[in-house]
Amino acid sequence: MRVFNFAAGPATLPLEVLEEARAELSDWRGSGMSVLEVSHRSKAFLAVAAEAERRLRDLLSVPDNYRVLFLQGGATLQFAAIPLNLAGADSRADYINTGAWSKKAIAEGRRFVGGLAVIADEAASRYTSVPEAAALAVRADAAYLHYTVNETIGGVEFPYVPDSGAVPLVADLSSTLLSRPLEVARFGLIYAGAQKNIGPAGLTVVIVREDLLGRARAGTPAVLDYAAQAAEGSMLNTPPTFAWYMAGLVFAWLERQGGLAAMARVNEAKARLLYRAIDASGFYVNPVARSCRSWMNVPFTLREPELDGSFLAGARAAGLHNLEGHRSVGGMRASLYNAMPLAGVEALVAFMAEFERSHG
Amino acid sequence: MRVFNFAAGPATLPLEVLEEARAELSDWRGSGMSVLEVSHRSKAFLAVAAEAERRLRDLLSVPDNYRVLFLQGGATLQFAAIPLNLAGADSRADYINTGAWSKKAIAEGRRFVGGLAVIADEAASRYTSVPEAAALAVRADAAYLHYTVNETIGGVEFPYVPDSGAVPLVADLSSTLLSRPLEVARFGLIYAGAQKNIGPAGLTVVIVREDLLGRARAGTPAVLDYAAQAAEGSMLNTPPTFAWYMAGLVFAWLERQGGLAAMARVNEAKARLLYRAIDASGFYVNPVARSCRSWMNVPFTLREPELDGSFLAGARAAGLHNLEGHRSVGGMRASLYNAMPLAGVEALVAFMAEFERSHG
Numbered sequence A, B: 001m002r003v004f005n006f007a008a009g010p011a012t013l014p015l016e017v018l019e020e021a022r023a024e025l026s027d028w029r030g031s032g033m034s035v036l037e038v039s040h041r042s043k044a045f046l047a048v049a050a051e052a053e054r055r056l057r058d059l060l061s062v063p064d065n066y067r068v069l070f071l072q073g074g075a076t077l078q079f080a081a082i083p084l085n086l087a088g089a090d091s092r093a094d095y096i097n098t099g100a101w102s103k104k105a106i107a108e109g110r111r112f113v114g115g116l117a118v119i120a121d122e123a124a125s126r127y128t129s130v131p132e133a134a135a136l137a138v139r140a141d142a143a144y145l146h147y148t149v150n151e152t153i154g155g156v157e158f159p160y161v162p163d164s165g166a167v168p169l170v171a172d173l174s175s176t177l178l179s180r181p182l183e184v185a186r187f188g189l190i191y192a193g194a195q196k197n198i199g200p201a202g203l204t205v206v207i208v209r210e211d212l213l214g215r216a217r218a219g220t221p222a223v224l225d226y227a228a229q230a231a232e233g234s235m236l237n238t239p240p241t242f243a244w245y246m247a248g249l250v251f252a253w254l255e256r257q258g259g260l261a262a263m264a265r266v267n268e269a270k271a272r273l274l275y276r277a278i279d280a281s282g283f284y285v286n287p288v289a290r291s292c293r294s295w296m297n298v299p300f301t302l303r304e305p306e307l308d309g310s311f312l313a314g315a316r317a318a319g320l321h322n323l324e325g326h327r328s329v330g331g332m333r334a335s336l337y338n339a340m341p342l343a344g345v346e347a348l349v350a351f352m353a354e355f356e357r358s359h360g
Helices: A015-023 A043-060 A074-086 A100-110 A226-231 A241-257 A259-280 A305-317 A342-359 B015-023 B043-060 B074-086 B100-110 B226-231 B241-256 B259-280 B305-317 B342-359
Strands: A066-071 A092-097 A115-121 A142-148 A169-172 A189-193 A204-209 A297-302 A332-335 B066-071 B092-097 B115-121 B142-148 B169-172 B189-193 B204-209 B297-302 B332-335
Touching: A015 A241, A043 A066, A043 A241, A043 A259, A066 A226, A074 A100, A074 A142, A074 A169, A074 A189, A074 A204, A074 A226, A092 A100, A100 A115, A100 A142, A204 A226, A241 A259, A241 B241, A259 A297, A259 A342, A297 A305, A305 A332, A305 A342, B015 B241, B043 B066, B043 B241, B043 B259, B066 B226, B074 B100, B074 B142, B074 B169, B074 B189, B074 B204, B074 B226, B092 B100, B100 B115, B100 B142, B204 B226, B241 B259, B259 B297, B259 B342, B297 B305, B305 B332, B305 B342
Parallel strands: A092 A115, A092 A142, A142 A169, A169 A189, B092 B115, B092 B142, B142 B169, B169 B189
Antiparallel strands: A066 A204, A189 A204, A297 A332, B066 B204, B189 B204, B297 B332
């Protein structure tokens, strides 16, 4: 029996996609081979790779002057690749700090950029908010402005795209890319680990404006050089072929759902349902300012934390899995990525009401 | 119908392993989830990860003072990670050049090590040989000696382990790891991309002696820092969970085959059969010195190259796929990794004889 999996990533995938992959796992399209066994340079795989890119471009309406890269190493490796590609060692780069993932990007960025500055820090709110759009003072000579669009642990999501003027805007979209439409042209570079809304862990999507290519500093590993990867169609080294193939299946599934506008409607409805249940209770608490609550990751606590264990055990018995909060913060977290159906959130909300009745 | 797939990587996998993965792809061990959907930090996945490492350690008899890392980015990213971790920018490092992959390692190494020297270069033989063991003069103050144990394109494999004295020996074993027993204690660090003998593309295994950890230079991306990855159990960032799981299935399959001594017997028999067929003909040619012919990758040409197309088309019609040589050299190449059964090589040799009869 399939359960509802609320894990933050690796995360639930569309069952249809899993079944498609399973059906052809040991004989791909009648080739007598698995897709896992096919050379990345074979005509068949190159078609898979190109088709996945085309679908992603269509879904996000990626402008022609952007390159789409399918890489490895997760957002964490991008935390290094971004300064290596976009900033000299002595240059300046601006960062916004809205929580755990911002902090990781900043800590790694400091190893590569002498003039890194945190131009907005939400520490005072305990990372339950984002800065006012008007309060952002980006330095005109910064190589880029970096921010974390959605904090997977804190459950904070920007409701607006910062205006960085002529300074390229760089965004970690790991947990929110493809959850709703995005105006890619506002950004210099966006990136996302796949293991939330794209596909299996081990794939990282980078979308970068062409004029930002070719600036990598000396000492950048070739694999991390965006221009080199773009020139080789993301095949400077052997790419993670199975994850790329699976991402293509996910993109096709998203098209069948009606694209990102349709996903946004469902995702907003899922989030609204859960936040309303939390706010209406005297039993559950979400600390995030309403204007910037994440649609994708909903952390919450019980007013009586000694009930956490019973809550999680009861949820699991009801088929609601992986609701534990991140190990750094405890409590609960429900991740509501694209592949989580509304029915999963309805079941969660029903369980929460029942648990409150019996323990409140 | 399953074909014989002679691709150099991504490459054929054991059918048993593919069927195991397929059987549980949408419901892993009755969990109601796919293994693709499971958090890398879940108890269930941590057990998979630890089990895979234990099996790999057993297969290779890895000594206790070595750490096994499951990383991303392929051998190509290791070409940068190795100097970043083991050598200062002003230090010396020695390399042996036996062909295409050596050259890539050297070119990338030069970006990070001022004092890089190629202490042996097989250019004079057109990369059809390896240096004499006695001729290697490793500099006593080199941070390491790097060599490519098996050249996947050239089909040259070292029949001995170089003696580097007190200088740590670093070896790219991408296309030969697990094909036969290995005395790991002779090495400071070994590494291999998975997509030959280990599992799917997107996973890279690094085995490093503990005393070499903790020396990464400033400016090493955290993801590439072996000590940081070792401290986090290769989970400093989200690992490629599916590839890691598949590698564990491959390791279990290798145990069922009788381990690496048994694989060596089969692999040697496969290689001997094919080389004998080539050498006995007046029609096929392999240029590599007999003492250092690869068991894993057998390049060969036709004396009449205008027949290449007919040969490849005929082979494909006989169920023998992906025999094209690397795009940089042309001709033919048969990769005979662990998962290629003896029956595949017998079928290839039979086809080659028949083709020679009808075209010779």
